[in-house]
Amino acid sequence: MPDETKKNILVxxxxxxxxxxxxxxxxxQRMIEALTAGSGKYSYSVISPTPYxxxxxxxxxxxLGLKCGGPEHxxxxxxxxIFRPQYFKxxxxxxxxxxxxxxxxxxxxLIAGKNLKFDLIHTHGLYPDAYVAVKIGHELxxxxxxxxxxxxxxxxxxxxxEDKLGVVMKESHFIAAVSGFQNKILAELYPDYGxxxxxxYNGVDTAKFTLPDGHEQVRLNPCRLIYVGNLIKTKxxxxxxxxxxxxxxxxxxxxxxxxxxxxxxxxxxxxxxLNLQKIVSFKGIIDNxxxxxxxxxxxxxxxxxxxxxxxxxxxxxxxxxxxxxxFKASATxxxxxxxxxGILAENNSxxxxxxxxxxxxxxxxxxxxxxxxxxxxxxxxxxxxxIEKLYANALQ
Numbered sequence: 001m002p003d004e005t006k007k008n009i010l011v012x013x014x015x016x017x018x019x020x021x022x023x024x025x026x027x028x029q030r031m032i033e034a035l036t037a038g039s040g041k042y043s044y045s046v047i048s049p050t051p052y053x054x055x056x057x058x059x060x061x062x063x064l065g066l067k068c069g070g071p072e073h074x075x076x077x078x079x080x081x082i083f084r085p086q087y088f089k090x091x092x093x094x095x096x097x098x099x100x101x102x103x104x105x106x107x108x109x110l111i112a113g114k115n116l117k118f119d120l121i122h123t124h125g126l127y128p129d130a131y132v133a134v135k136i137g138h139e140l141x142x143x144x145x146x147x148x149x150x151x152x153x154x155x156x157x158x159x160x161x162e163d164k165l166g167v168v169m170k171e172s173h174f175i176a177a178v179s180g181f182q183n184k185i186l187a188e189l190y191p192d193y194g195x196x197x198x199x200x201y202n203g204v205d206t207a208k209f210t211l212p213d214g215h216e217q218v219r220l221n222p223c224r225l226i227y228v229g230n231l232i233k234t235k236x237x238x239x240x241x242x243x244x245x246x247x248x249x250x251x252x253x254x255x256x257x258x259x260x261x262x263x264x265x266x267x268x269x270x271x272x273x274l275n276l277q278k279i280v281s282f283k284g285i286i287d288n289x290x291x292x293x294x295x296x297x298x299x300x301x302x303x304x305x306x307x308x309x310x311x312x313x314x315x316x317x318x319x320x321x322x323x324x325x326x327f328k329a330s331a332t333x334x335x336x337x338x339x340x341x342g343i344l345a346e347n348n349s350x351x352x353x354x355x356x357x358x359x360x361x362x363x364x365x366x367x368x369x370x371x372x373x374x375x376x377x378x379x380x381x382x383x384x385x386x387i388e389k390l391y392a393n394a395l396q
Contacts, residue, residue: 006040006041006042006043007041007042007043007119007120007391007395008042008043008044008045008117008118008119008120009035009042009043009044009045009118009119009120009121009122009391010044010045010047010111010116010118010120010121010122011032011044011045011046011047011048011121011122011123011124012047012107012121012122012123012129012132012133012136013025013028013046013047013048013123013124013125013129013147014048014049014050014051014125014129015028015124015125015129015149016028016029016046016048016082016124017029018048018050018084022285022287023285023286023287023288025124026287026288027202027312028124028149030203030205030288030380031202031203031380031383031387032044032046032078032080033076033078034203034205034380034381034383034384035384035387035388036076036078036079036080037078038384038388039384039388041388041391042388042391043080044080044081045080045081045082045083045116045118046076046080046081046082046083047083047085047107047110047111048082048083048084049084049085049086049087049103049106049107050084050085050086050087051086051087051088051089052086052087052088052089053088053089053090053091072084072085072086083110083114085106085107085109085110086106087102087103087105087106087107088102089102089103096160097160097161097164099128100127100128100131100132100135100164103128103129103132104128104132104135104136107132107136108136111136118142119142119143119395120142120143120144120145120391120394120395121133121136121137121142121143121144121145122144122145122147122387122391123144123145123146123147124147124149125147125148125149125150126146126148126150126153126161126165126168127150127158127161127164127165127168130144130146130147130148130168130172131161131164131165131167131168133146134146134167134168134171134172135171137171138171143173143394143395144171144172144173144394145172145173145174145175145176145387145390145391145394146168146172146174146175146176147175147176147178147200148175148176148177148178148182148186148309149178149202149309149310150309151307151308151309152307153165153182153185153186153189154185154189165189165190166190169186169190169192169193169196170192170193172196173196173390173393173394174196174197174198174390174393174394175193175196175197175198176197176198176199176200176386176387176390177197177198177199177200178199178200178201178202178309178310178331179199179201179309179310179331179334179335180199180331180334181309181330181331181334182199182309182310182331183197183198183199198386198390200383200386200387200390201310201315201377201378201382201383201386202310202312202315202378202383203378203379203380203381203382203383203384204312204315204316204319204374204378204379204380205292205380206319206371206374206375206378206379206380208289208292209292209295209316209319209320210292210296210319210320210371211296211320211321211367211368211371212296215296215297215320215321215367216321216367216368217367218299218300218322218323218364218365218367220299220361220362221251221252221361222252222253222254222299223251223252223253223254223299223300223357223361224253224254224256224297224298224299224300225244225253225254225255225256225298225299225300225301225302225357226255226256226258226294226295226298226300226301226302226317227240227255227256227257227258227259227301227302227303227304228258228259228286228291228301228313229258229259229303229305229313230259230260230261231257231259231260231261231262231263231264231267232261232262232263233263234305234307235304235305236304236305236306236348237257237263237267237304238263238266238267238270239304239348239349239350239353240255240302240304240350240353241255241267241270241271241274241276241280242270242274242350243304243350243351243353243354243357244276244279244280244354245274245276245350246350246351246354247354247357247358248358251358251361253279253357253361254279254280254281255279255280255281255302256281256283256298257280257281257282257283258283258284258285258286258291259284259285259286260284260285264282267282268282291313291316292316292320295316295317295320295322296320296321296322298317298322299322299323299361300322300323300324300325300342300357300360300361301313301314301317301322301323301324301325302324302325302326302353302357303324303325303326303327303332304326304327304353305326305327305332306327306329306330306348307329307330308329308330308331308332308335309330309331310331310335311326311331311332311335314326314332314335314336314342315335315374315377315378318336318341318342318370318371318373318374318378319371319374319375319378320371321367321368321370321371322367322370323341323342323343323360323365323367323370324336324341324342324343325342325343325345325353325356325357325360326342326344326345327344327345327348327352327353328344328345328346329348332344335378338373340365340366340369340370340373341369341370341373341374342360342370343356343357343359343360344356
């Protein structure tokens with residue numbers, strides 16, 4: 001029986017791990033877990049619709065197949081309900097402007113069928129998630145907080161949703177941007193709603209991502225580098241591989257690449273072409289718990305992407321006392337705002353990244369200082385406090 005002293009929060013988002021994608025959007029899952037263990041004033045239910053496209057058609061046209069998975073209903077170990085109803089979706093980019101219709105109908109049917117009661121909607125992702133949420137919120141007179149994790153909001157892929165994003169900005173009670181960088185973009189695109197936008201950093205479980213005894217000193221020789229993320233073109237892992245080739249032999253460097261994606265075979269071939277097989281290793285997918293346990297053993301975390309709305313893995317590495325090397329662009333220079341925690345490469349090139357890695361390898365680093373920086377700025381408890389303030393204000 002629900003606790004009537006608590007306010008019920010309904011989370012609506014596709015940005016949530018499932019059996020087919022166990023590490024995708026795990027930072028949203030961790031945020032909800034932390035919120036569940038927060039002040040105790042709120043209880044949570046999660047609706048995470050998964051896209052469905054007929055399997056028979058996927059066989060005929062394999063490139064159109066959509067991969068989704070997980071039970072349609074379950075209870076998290078943290079006590080909140082998770083619903084994963086399937087909604088019909090044509091593979092991107094076919095009629096993506098109409099995706100919200102099937103998504104919305106599926107969510108509304110589940111709410112009615114399960115007789116879900118809630119006081120506020122917290123949604124992650126601007127389209128179709130937040131667009132559907134504000135329509136439901138408007139219909140039911142329920143306040144909505146839209147959490148914007150989306151990248152490339154200025155680019156052409158979002159232009160087709162420009163009017164719908166305008167509706168999200170207008171109808172949301174508050175918009176949570178994951179960095180000041182993203183806050184500024186939204187405020188510039190929708191200046192009428194700038195006062196609704198609040199910066200809420202993605203948080204790190206600093207008790208799990210920690211600096212174990214014996215790891216206080218950085219290993220500079222051998223210089224062990226780690227990359228964690230999707231293997232897609234926009235992450236520029238090819239630039240990182242070329243940068244490794246430019247590092248002189250005097251620096252005994254190795255690179256472990258964790259993740260998968262459509263560019264995996266291309267990057268493996270690049271490593272072979274550059275004769276780096278003894279230096280660069282592809283380690284596959286790693287879950288969040290494993291990542292926390294292995295990060296402290298590395299000298300530096302490398303993030304070659306030129307565009308990040310936040311970059312949670314940067315904060316996770318620094319929480320483990322691991323200095324980071326990345327490009328001076330987008331939100332990365334906000335997350336890595338001190339020269340005592342990492343090196344920002346000045347130009348977006350393999351040469352610039354190689355120079356930054358060499359510079360980092362020649363410096364001394366204070367791992368405890370790096371960890372303290374991350375704990376002070378990115379501890380998950382700070383994220384919970386910020387979100388609960390938005391809840392309290394919206395519910396008034």
